[in-house]
Amino acid sequence: MREFKKMGLFDRKKKTEEDAFAASPVGLARAAKSSGRSILQIIVPIRTADAKRGLTGGVFFTDSEDGSLLEAIENEGWALEHVxxxxxxxxxxxDTGFREGSERxxxxxxxxxxxxxxAPSLDKAGAGGLSK
Incomplete structure (x- = not known):
């Protein structure tokens, strides 16, 4: 017979937060470091663009990354190598409406x-590399 442990609301919230962290770029960095990997590649949305081409065209941007993510990954023991x-x-x-030929x-x-x-080596930092 199986026993099921009842999870309280607090326990479920904690588990959800742990899962969300594990799936985040910082969580992936921590897991990769723990498993002994030497190189890590992270792909992160920087800016969302919505553009309309035509007579009243324009581009609207929404920023999503301010640099704190990169700092958090470096704090996990990784050095930024390439961007x-x-x-x-x-x-x-x-657009099939009023203005024929416009496209979004x-x-x-x-x-x-x-x-x-x-951490980045001193030679790299002195030769235009990144340092903390």
């Missing part, structure tokens, strides 16, 4: 971050 940014198109919609694009700018286990 790249890419625009990821999520879709486009042709949606996407996001994502940051691709490569970290190396350990």
């Amino acid at each position: 790249s940014h890419v625009f990821q198109l999520n879709g486009s919609i042709k 694009y949606a996407g996001e700018i994502v940051g691709v971050y490569i970290f190396r286990a350990g």
Whole structure:
């Protein structure tokens, strides 16, 4: 016969928070460090873009990363090695209404971050590398 342990509301909330942390970039960094990995790649949305091409076109941005995430990952024992940014198109919609030929694009700018286990060396910091 199986026994089921009743989880109280507090226990469920704590478990949910632990799962959310484990799935976060900082949680993944901690798990990778614990498992002995030497290189970590994290892909993070930086800015969401919504643009309309046509007579009244414009681009509207929503920022989502302020740098605190990178600092938190470095605090887990990782050193930022390389950064790249890419625009990821999520879709486009042709406007069939008043203005024929206008098109709306949606996407996001994502940051691709490569970290190396350990702190950056002094040689790299002196040669234009990153240091804390």
